[in-house]
Amino acid sequence: MTDHVSHLDPVAPPMIEIKQLKKSFGSLEVLKDISLAVPRGGVVSLIGPSGSGKSTLLRCVNLLETPSGGSIRVDRQALEFAPGSRLPADKRLAAFRANTGMVFQNFNLFPHMTVLGNVLAGPVVVKGRKKAEVLEFGRGLLAKVGLSDKENAYPASLSGGQKQRVAIARALAMEPQVMLFDEATSALDPELVGEVLGVIRALADEGMTMVLVTHEMAFAREVADRVVFMRGGVVVEDGPARQVIDDPKESATRAFLAHFHGQASD
Amino acid sequence: MHYEWDFSFLSQYKSLIWIGVAYTMGFTVLTSVLGLLVGSVVALGRLAGRIWLTVPLVAFTEVFRCTPVLVQLVWCYYALPVVLGIELSPTSAALITLSCYGGSFYTEIIRGGIRSVERGQWDAGRALGMTRGKLMRNVVLPQAFKQMIPPLVNQTILQLKNTSLVSVLAVPDLLYQGQLITSATYRPLEVYSMVAVVYFVLLLPLTQFARWLEIRLSRSTA
Numbered sequence: 402m403t404d405h406v407s408h409l410d411p412v413a414p415p416m417i418e419i420k421q422l423k424k425s426f427g428s429l430e431v432l433k434d435i436s437l438a439v440p441r442g443g444v445v446s447l448i449g450p451s452g453s454g455k456s457t458l459l460r461c462v463n464l465l466e467t468p469s470g471g472s473i474r475v476d477r478q479a480l481e482f483a484p485g486s487r488l489p490a491d492k493r494l495a496a497f498r499a500n501t502g503m504v505f506q507n508f509n510l511f512p513h514m515t516v517l518g519n520v521l522a523g524p525v526v527v528k529g530r531k532k533a534e535v536l537e538f539g540r541g542l543l544a545k546v547g548l549s550d551k552e553n554a555y556p557a558s559l560s561g562g563q564k565q566r567v568a569i570a571r572a573l574a575m576e577p578q579v580m581l582f583d584e585a586t587s588a589l590d591p592e593l594v595g596e597v598l599g600v601i602r603a604l605a606d607e608g609m610t611m612v613l614v615t616h617e618m619a620f621a622r623e624v625a626d627r628v629v630f631m632r633g634g635v636v637v638e639d640g641p642a643r644q645v646i647d648d649p650k651e652s653a654t655r656a657f658l659a660h661f662h663g664q665a666s667d
Numbered sequence: 668m669h670y671e672w673d674f675s676f677l678s679q680y681k682s683l684i685w686i687g688v689a690y691t692m693g694f695t696v697l698t699s700v701l702g703l704l705v706g707s708v709v710a711l712g713r714l715a716g717r718i719w720l721t722v723p724l725v726a727f728t729e730v731f732r733c734t735p736v737l738v739q740l741v742w743c744y745y746a747l748p749v750v751l752g753i754e755l756s757p758t759s760a761a762l763i764t765l766s767c768y769g770g771s772f773y774t775e776i777i778r779g780g781i782r783s784v785e786r787g788q789w790d791a792g793r794a795l796g797m798t799r800g801k802l803m804r805n806v807v808l809p810q811a812f813k814q815m816i817p818p819l820v821n822q823t824i825l826q827l828k829n830t831s832l833v834s835v836l837a838v839p840d841l842l843y844q845g846q847l848i849t850s851a852t853y854r855p856l857e858v859y860s861m862v863a864v865v866y867f868v869l870l871l872p873l874t875q876f877a878r879w880l881e882i883r884l885s886r887s888t889a
Contacts (some may be wrong), residue, residue, distance in 0.1 A: 465790055491798050499796025509791035513809050526805045527796045568791075575795060 422471035444624035493561040502572030506584040510556040517552040523575040550650040562593030687844030694830040701766035706773025731771035757836035780815035820877035
């Protein structure tokens, strides 16, 4: 097994910078003072038990959830939050999100559009490009995820792995600077996980900046530069992927990883 | 019991009947369009989730949903002048009442349709960078519309039949004309049979169209 080529540039400012991020749902504090930076081309994997806040953190990065405090910067767009602060105006918000691609656990493909229609939704609806202009671009993305023969199919006729690959192509069609994966393989049958992980690995090799929430420890160890272990809304441990997974410093991390015993070792 | 059915006299009232049909259809089209407009505005207002907007809108829909149309018609025509000092012609009183009544039911259908679209669809559209309007037009409404079609058509059928109630305000719809013909000829059986047939002939294509549309729409996502 070869390590993916590192695209990290130590001089450039981080692509994603999260500072003292807080998020509460009513009186429930889900994220407590999270600070995290992801360098350009970096791949960070968020792991932790359910309810640890890792998915909420991911959803905060593209503002599907409104943070209650702290700040988020993705490339050149920065936003600050305070308790009760509102989201920025619709257009600004949309522009912010357009720069980050997101892949969901349940795919969330648009069922009334064909596979190609899903992929072109971003360029055509969001960017206002003509369909004819972006047709080849969309087909190229489908080829990249290995689904050229499915462009006219509707999502309902696809397997879970195929759906998720379309979802990845759809997110890539916005040419985002950052890709966020929220348990992208958790809803898949075990035999379909590999095809999706393969696509994600290829993106990592191209130098895409990515944050992955995942339960695939072996995958995190192999593809991520860094692994962040969260529990109870705080970052417990943050370090190089192999070190955190093979030799965690914190006892909480060790206890969590014990559930995945056998998966993490080659 | 023996009864001599005789429909031949109806032909001399042809023009009255046509006027009635025109009023019934006109009222149906106008109050459906206005009702859909009212329903869309109220539904979107309620989905905005602002309490100062939700309270009056809920009050509006519930008042119209929970009282009989007949009472609303009479109230709008006779009581509004007394309470607010607004004089309305029978036709405009009937138009307003039926539009609001239909609108309050359309509201619930539209709101239900929009809410039936999974949260994940909103997430996906937002994550791509769609503004609220683009998300509604391209993702939510096309899916919600499919859910809405059968109940919307159903409500429009009721709307057409409800127009018969405007006869209490002496608006010359089909039923009112039937009542006129009956009082002139004393042959209610023939007259009301004719009225029923006309309603049926008007509505049957609508129900068939709804069925065809439903099949077509469900096929497009198979």
